[in-house]
Each structure stands twice: as C-alpha cells, then as structure tokens.
Amino acid sequence: MQDNELLSSVVKLATDAVVDVTIAMLAVAEFVLLVRLRVNSAVLIVAGAVVGGFTTLI
DSSP: HHHHHHHHHHHHHHHHHHHHHHHHHHHHHHHHHHIIOOOOOOHHHHHHHHHHHHHHHO
C-alpha cells in the first residue's frame, strides 16, 4: 500500500512541476509579446485568464 501512495505522491509532484514550468514559460512568452510586439495588455490578461483556467482543471 505504501508503494502506491509513494507513486501517487511522485506523480502529483511531477504534474505540479510540469504545470508550474508551463505557467512560467507562458508568462515569459506574454512578456516577450508585450515588449516586442506591443500587443495590447488587455489581450494578454484575457489569454492569461484562459490559460489559468485550463491549468486549474489539470
């Protein structure tokens, strides 16, 4: 039983790490878009909210 709990914990940590890295990469991409392409910040806020909603579901 302990092996299953350990495996479950490892999978949960790995999933959280992937989500955190994905969010960080998206934040960098949004910053680059804002600085380089001067995209409207409202567009980035909406995109961030959509991505945040999807990552919450994971």
